Amino acid sequence: MSITGIEKLEFGVEDPALCSKFITDFGLSAAGEAGSHHYQTLSGAQVAFYPIDDPQLPPAFEAGSTLRRITWGVTDAAALAAVRQRLCELPDFSEQDGVLSCCDPNGMALRVAIGRQQPVSLPVLPINQWGDIRRVDRPSPVYQQATPVNIGHVVFFVTDLAQTERFYRELLGFQVSDRYVDRAVFLRCGAHGGHHNLFLLQLPGGKRGLNHVAFTVRDIHEVIGGGLAMNKQQWSTFIGPGRHPVSSAYFWYVNSPTGGAFEYYTNEDWLTENWQPRELEHSLTSFTEWAVEGGIDYTTRRQQKENIR
Template sequence: MISGLHHYALELPDLAVADSFLQDFGLTTAEKDGALVAECPGRSQEQVRMLEGPAKRLHHVSFTLRPDTLDGVREALARAGAPLIEPPAGTREDGLWTRDPDGTAVQLLDMVQAPARPVAEVLTNAGASRQRIGAALWRDVTEDVLPRRLGHALLFTPQPARMTQFYTEVLGLRVSDRIHGDLVTFLNAGPGDHHIFGFIASTHPGFHHSSFEVPSIDAIALGADRMRSRGRDPGWGLGRHTIGSNFFHYNPDPWGSWIEWFSDIDQIDDCWVAGDWDVPPHLWGAPPPQTFLANLEPR
């Protein structure tokens, strides 16, 4: 039923601080209906919405649906006893609105994801492959380093089993993989990215991180350099994850969560078999900061 992650929304006490941070990250921001919204350059789709509030809090998550599944979603919600709710203040009114088992508002949009901006193929000379002949990579590598699309988001939850059941059995996502039982659960929407959503077990609900695709590992490193040059905390990275296999770099945001650059994520198919893995989060690179899994949202 769910086809992709459309956007996420947070409440924050200072939208000007959020505006500056998101612009440094490379997103295009604007004021809309009293909220701060952000898009990826070249993609006409809201990816982030920030609303003013007394403290940082996850406000809602928004997903697109596969064509002709809206009625089926409505019926699945009714069977599960999930309420249909009015759109929360400061949000778009289209689509269905419900709440997940943690009480987070969920928007379900009967629409197709906007295409991300096209990028040039990254030619490599690695292993047995010799694709880049007669060209100097360094002369072109800085041309496209901005985020292309919102790839995924992970939430904190005190009840990962119930949340997984709701998003899979009711809304149609699938489990991709787990780490250490239900410490971390990754969910996919069918063939495509290894995960578009997921959960980290915690004492209470919250927002852990969002992740944006860039064209290459070079774009990740250059983006991290840009954040560092603008006085942002250097965060965690560069590295390659185990689960998902993507290159990554995370920057902490000013409100206690994380934002990630990623590239080269595993693509799954209908034959993918989910595993439960006892592995660290990174294949190589420095270990994560001790604060990486800290849930700083108020209870």
């Protein structure tokens, strides 16, 4: 299998105009015609917003504003044909204009298509560490706003972890990176890649739905700059900045009118076929080494004690 990553996220929302302001403040640029509520990252990965009752959207897997469909990219026509062979026996499978469609066991509508994202080359200054000095006579950058490079991963609450994991591993070729015992699994698209493109989490109450979507940025300074910029625009922080020990990533989560949260992140572990998945106990310390609850206020540069919006 040759899944390359997330190509597009489509949301059904109660207020498309508000969501468009959110995603513009978040750092994505308009894609398509004016007023279409389509936006893109630097690589061309897209986010689209539709009215919650738009008939072109598939049924929702939870009430309210939420993600309604996700498109995964593949490398080429041969890879698409290989995925077709795996999916074609599903009862809800369909194909139109080279795009495969179905639903996963959790009720999320999927599409698989040949990827259209473009490589992105950006200047990223190194970090100086003890015994490894790479940035000389140059200061680290300060960002006034984040500009996400691509869509890195999505996180779902699932009702049947084993069945949903099996779907992504056996039919789409995802690899296990790490696991929280009897609770969750981190999956990446292929053997070589970032720590996870998909995180499936089963709660004791059996809830299903969207937890968050995550966007890759250049460095820790852009995570901070992006989070402060969102606070300046009156968007509330869920949690961050902080660091996940399970993936080594620095993060900042912002509450979103689309449902769930949107995350800036960077510095995740890069894995190969030599990586041995870990069996971890799910706990606060295993998920978050440290984090600022409620964020940092743009004006005072101190911890934000109350949510803004």
